[in-house]
Each structure stands twice: as C-alpha cells, then as structure tokens.
Amino acid sequence: MKKLLLLSVAIFGFTFISNAQSISDNAIGLRLGDSDAFGAEVSYQRALGDNNRLEVDFGWRNGRDYDGFKLAGLYQWVFPLDGSFHWYVGAGGGLGSYSIDLSNNRDETDTFLFAAGDIGIEYNFEIPLLISLDARPEIGFGDDAYDNDDLDFDIALSVRYQF
Incomplete structure (x- = not known):
C-alpha cells in the first residue's frame, strides 16, 4: 500500500511539474501593429506567477500633422x-491622447480611456527571444474616441528580449 501511495504521489508530482509554465521573469521589446495610427509600441512583460503576467505597452506617433x-x-x-508554443488571453485597459492639425487652421484633439481584451499565440526560442502574434479588441471612451463606433481591433506582431 505504501508503494502504491508513493508511486501515485510521484506520478502526480511529475505531471504537475511537467505542466508548469516557464515564462520568463521579464521581457522587453516592440509590438508592431496598426491601430488608429499608433503603429509601434514599446512593450514590457513581467511574470506574476508560473502562468500569468502583466504586460505594459506604450505607443506614440509624431508627424507633421499628427501627434499622439x-x-x-x-x-x-x-x-x-x-513545446515552446503557448497561447494567452488577457484583459486590461489604458489611456491615450491625440491631436490632428486639420487644413483650415483647426485642430482636433481627444483624450480617451479604453478597455481591452487580448488573445494571442507566442513562441519561446531557446535563445532569450520571444515572438508573438495577438489581437486586442479595444472599446474607447472619450469625446471623439475611435471616431464612429468606439470599437477598434488592434492586431500586432511582437518581438521581445527575455531576461
């Protein structure tokens, strides 16, 4: 009976360990997509446990007629x-601001809040490189947020260095 119990505990422990995630403690890089002209974002991920993490992204644009x-x-x-393939899902939000110089000496500006979901797939290389593809639906709240329907779909490819 003791051998059976010991064997059961060993099998359960091996199964638990083999299913544990090995996400890196930190990852930093670029998230490249296009959503309301915010194209590139600096992206940082911080592991909060074996299978969850926090991601913070900061994107900016600066042009002759546009800042945001x-x-x-x-x-x-x-x-x-x-193996090294993972999928992830998440939720969060953020804030943004933009200013557009219109042709008749008029400016359009807006500061907005948004709620977001996130779903994606990633590949963790043997070297400290992580590549991912994700979709982030966002719903904005502001005076002119996201122009017509306040809903935006942000799709992006990310490349991050893990440390």
Whole structure:
C-alpha cells in the first residue's frame, strides 16, 4: 500500500511539474501593429506567477500633422500548446491622447480611456527571444474616441528580449 501511495504521489508530482509554465521573469521589446495610427509600441512583460503576467505597452506617433500616445496595461494568463508554443488571453485597459492639425487652421484633439481584451499565440526560442502574434479588441471612451463606433481591433506582431 505504501508503494502504491508513493508511486501515485510521484506520478502526480511529475505531471504537475511537467505542466508548469516557464515564462520568463521579464521581457522587453516592440509590438508592431496598426491601430488608429499608433503603429509601434514599446512593450514590457513581467511574470506574476508560473502562468500569468502583466504586460505594459506604450505607443506614440509624431508627424507633421499628427501627434499622439497610447498606454495600455493587460493582465494575461499563459497556457501551453506544444513545446515552446503557448497561447494567452488577457484583459486590461489604458489611456491615450491625440491631436490632428486639420487644413483650415483647426485642430482636433481627444483624450480617451479604453478597455481591452487580448488573445494571442507566442513562441519561446531557446535563445532569450520571444515572438508573438495577438489581437486586442479595444472599446474607447472619450469625446471623439475611435471616431464612429468606439470599437477598434488592434492586431500586432511582437518581438521581445527575455531576461
């Protein structure tokens, strides 16, 4: 009976350990997509446990007729797929602001808040490199946020250095 109990505990322990995630403690890089002209974002991820993390993204744009920034924070759950492939889902929100110089000496500006979801897939290389593809639906709240329907879909490819 003791051998059976010991064997059961060993099998359960091995199964638990083999299913544990190995997400890095920190990752920093770029999130490249296009959503309301906020194209590139500096992205930072911080592990909060074996299978969850916090992601913070800061994007900005500056042009002749356009200035803007967007800051997003997301809580994510990470799940294994196969080997170094993982998928993740998350929720969060953020804030942003933009200013557009219109042709008749008039400016359009808005500061807005938004709520966001996140779903994606990632590959963790043997070297400290993480690449991911995700979709982030966002609903904005502001005077002119997201122009017509206050809903935006942000799709991006990310490359991050893990440390």
